[in-house]
Amino acid sequence: MRIRVLGSSGSEVPGHNLPAFLIDDEILMDAGTIGLSLTNDQQWKINYILISHSHLDHIKGIPFLLDNIVIRNKKHDITVMSGKDVLSDLKKNVMNDRIWPDFTKIPNKKNPVLKFKAINPNRSVNINGYKVLCEKVTHSVPAYGYIVVGKNGKAVAYTGDTGPTDLFWKKVNGIDLCCLIIEVSFPNRQSKLAIASGHLTASLLKKELKKLETLPSKVYITHAKPQFMKDIKKEVKELGMNNIEILQDNKIITV
Ligand SMILES: [Zn+2]
Numbered sequence: 029m030r031i032r033v034l035g036s037s038g039s040e041v042p043g044h045n046l047p048a049f050l051i052d053d054e055i056l057m058d059a060g061t062i063g064l065s066l067t068n069d070q071q072w073k074i075n076y077i078l079i080s081h082s083h084l085d086h087i088k089g090i091p092f093l094l095d096n097i098v099i100r101n102k103k104h105d106i107t108v109m110s111g112k113d114v115l116s117d118l119k120k121n122v123m124n125d126r127i128w129p130d131f132t133k134i135p136n137k138k139n140p141v142l143k144f145k146a147i148n149p150n151r152s153v154n155i156n157g158y159k160v161l162c163e164k165v166t167h168s169v170p171a172y173g174y175i176v177v178g179k180n181g182k183a184v185a186y187t188g189d190t191g192p193t194d195l196f197w198k199k200v201n202g203i204d205l206c207c208l209i210i211e212v213s214f215p216n217r218q219s220k221l222a223i224a225s226g227h228l229t230a231s232l233l234k235k236e237l238k239k240l241e242t243l244p245s246k247v248y249i250t251h252a253k254p255q256f257m258k259d260i261k262k263e264v265k266e267l268g269m270n271n272i273e274i275l276q277d278n279k280i281i282t283v
């Protein structure tokens with residue numbers, strides 16, 4: 029399984045794209061960045077988008093992707109998947125014919141370019157041969173972490189945005205993980221703000237990793253605020269783990 033990091037930043041400044049992880053060119057985990065990183069042909073290959081939650085930094089690429097597809101006027105559709113509550117927020121507040129057109133009716137209701145499919149944390153789903161599981165994490169709005177098991181049987185977990193959490197780790201603990209992509213948004217001195225807003229610091233991350241029965245061979249950090257990058261880098265280094273790395277945009281993770 030090959031994961032291309034289209035973006036891994038906690039906010040948008042030049043050279044730092046919002047979170048999006050492209051699995052084998054066809055499944056996207058979060059969609060903060062699409063059109064800024066992928067050519068039209070590469071965008072065309074995406075079939076499924078797994079959304080962690082409805083915050084703009086994780087969905088920003090979707091409206092423009094749909095627009096790019098419709099403009100080409102060929103038959104192609106995108107299925108956006110997440111928990112029912114997240115999809116309902118997207119329908120109500122974004123694809124509502126006000127902020128952006130309702131692409132579930134475009135070009136027509138019968139063959140729309142956008143489809144929504146809810147995922148239930150109690151059941152795994154099969155997407156083109158990938159096994160996908162989701163579970164609730166702790167954020168300021170309904171949010172889910174994902175576990176994707178590739179066609180080669182290798183499993184990757186992605187937390188999306190989360191503060192200290194439990195259910196997700198229970199699910200992860202039953203699975204032999206190759207790598208974990210987890211957020212660290214703030215420096216340690218802002219742990220109060222991190223917890224209040226449903227995010228992690230390096231020292232909160234350490235406590236989260238203790239909830240894992242087995243540490244995956246690689247832990248990747250995403251969602252660091254570029255403004256705090258220097259401090260976060262230092263504090264992650266001070267954790268003294270040698271299997272941890274702060275992600276950079278365009279990195280390719282192979283498992
Ligand atoms: Zn968020």
Ligand SMILES: [Zn+2]
Nearest residue numbers: 083085086189
């Ligand atoms: Zn975010």
